[in-house]
Amino acid sequence: MDTETLLEKYNVVAPRYTSYPTVPYWDNELFTKEDWLENFKKTYVAHKSEGISLYIHLPFCENLCTYCGCNKRITKNHGVEKPYIQAVLKEWAMYIAILGEKPKLKELHLGGGTPTFFSAENLEILINGITAHAEMVSDAEFSFEAHPANTTAAHLSVLYSLGFKRLSLGIQDFDPHVQFLINRFQTPEQVDEVVKEARRIGYTSINFDLIYGLPGQNLTNLGKTIAQSILLQPDRIAYYSYAHVPWLKAGQRHYSEKDIPVGNEKFALYKLGRQLFIDAGYEDVGMDHFALKSDSLYLASAEQKLHRNFMGYTDQHTHLLLGLGVSAISDSWNAFAQNSKVVETYIDKVENGILPVEKGHILTENDLEIREHILNLMCRAHTVYKNGIPKHIKSRLEPLLADKLIVFDDFRVDITEIGKSFLRNVCMVFDEKLWLKQPQTQLFSSAV
The missing domain is CATH 1.10.10.920 (Arc Repressor Mutant, subunit A)
Structure with a gap:
């Protein structure tokens, strides 16, 4: 069967499978916080020697990227930083009290939103508050997501000093018209500056996020974006399919369906990117991901040790992933739990000593x-x-x-x-x- 026919047959709506069951199929009515905490503690005790993974959701952004499907809060008021950090650290303290000891920390990832919305000083307060109540394993991996247009040398230096060695830059596309439609602006020069500074400081793995299927994209302008990205030699590239869900994310109504490549046109964008990455020496690693052979993600794939969780693909494997912050999802392997999705609700619960878990699923x-x-x-x-x-x-x-x-x-x-x-x-x-x-x-x- 030719590619065009395959695409017509298989281009149906489908989960991304960062979990099973997928979130819409969780049995929330059978879930209780007590069940979650019982499973959380049981998994921790059974696997404490391997350490835990920690995801911290930092939801704030100064501007709305219209394509984005993440949980975020748009504001230019940086006064929100400290109260939010205090809430996250209080939530962390609740879990530490439940465990009754400092857990070993194997993996920590800052996601968003835009983690670099926060000042370097406030991120230092956050990370120091986390690590003060944890023990680091020898091969711990700390990583953070960043917007190239607001990532400073101070961000890079401070986070590196705290143990961060991996950086993920949200680029999506360099074409000016596409950037206008998605309201996401950064130049190749800005990205180059961040990459060079990160490498000078000592970061060992730099990832670029690119998206195919965005409004205004075509083979010519996306090919140019990919070529510009490859010139900067990121260690990893995440090449995501744009998810058009305007019924869930109103920002996507900034443009119309006629602006969006679909079907064979969109698949051609995917094939172009995949081929250009492979020609440049990147290996196809799992769904949407490409990595140089020197990168730990490729090595994990080659050794059949690749893992996938709510943070995506990782070369670290833990049975316990704890999510802190608004909307963050935790995974104890046999149970899932998600925090409140509204910032004010999340902070209010934590301030009142209430674990902010809102829903979840106990796996059969x-x-x-x-x-x-x-x-x-x-x-x-x-x-x-x-x-x-x-x-x-x-x-x-x-x-x-x-x-x-x-x-x-x-x-x-x-x-x-x-x-x-x-x-x-x-x-x-x-x-x-x-x-x-x-x-x-x-x-x-x-x-x-």
């Missing part, structure tokens, strides 16, 4: 088994059933086999090279929640 044995298979497919491009592939899964796999997206036998499923471009579709085969109950509204973005 069946959930855990399916989660393992989907993780294997997302991170290793194959999965194995010890007792044989169930008949109903085999039946669902047959069309993908016919289209050469996968190969399988009685026990093992392998994703083919072309199948990697339709990874979300392959994972949907195993998603029992989705098969049992198709969504009545559009919950997810398109697969390609």
Whole structure:
């Protein structure tokens, strides 16, 4: 089957599978904070020697990037920084009290929003407040997301001194017309300046976020953006598909559907980027990600140690991911919990000594088994059933086999090279929640 026909067949709405079950299918009515804390403590005790991962959500941005689907708060009032940091540290203190000891910290990531909205001084207060109540493991990895237009030498220097060695720059596109439509502005010169300063200081891994399918993009201008990005030699590139969900994110109504490349046009943008990255020496690592062979993400992939969680792909593997801050999601492997999504609600709960968990899901044995298979497919491009592939899964796999997206036998499923471009579709085969109950509204973005 040719690519055009495959695209027409498989470009359906699909989850990104940062978790299983996916958030819209959580059994929130069966979830309690008590269940969450019981699972949290149980997982911590069972795996305390490996350390925990910590995600801190910093939601503030000065300007609205209209394409963005993240939980954020738009403000130019930097007076919000200290009260928010104090709330995050109080939430951290609640969990430390629950554990009764300092946990080992293996991974810490600052996401947003725009973490570099916060001053270097306030980020130092935040990180010192976190690490004062934790022990660092020897190979701990600290990383943060940054906007090239507001990342200063002070940000880079202070965070490096606190243990950060990895930087992720949100670029998306360099074309002026595309930047106007998405209200996201930074020049190649600004990015070059940040990259050079980061490398001078000692950062060992720099990631660029790029998006294909944005309004106003075409093969010519996106090709130029990619060429400019490659010249700056990032160690990793995350090449995301734009998720057009204006019914969820009103900012996306800044432009109309006629501005957005779809179908074959969008897939051509994906193919262009993928080929340019590979030609430049980057390796295809999991869904949406490319890395140089010298980067730890590629090495983890090559050694079959790649992991995926709510922070995306990582070369660190922990059974416990704790999310702090508004809307942050935690994962104890057998349970998920998400904080309040409104800044004021989050701060108010924490200030009153209430754990700000708002919803969650306790995984069943069946959930855990399916989660393992989907993780294997997302991170290793194959999965194995010890007792044989169930008949109903085999039946669902047959069309993908016919289209050469996968190969399988009685026990093992392998994703083919072309199948990697339709990874979300392959994972949907195993998603029992989705098969049992198709969504009545559009919950997810398109697969390609």
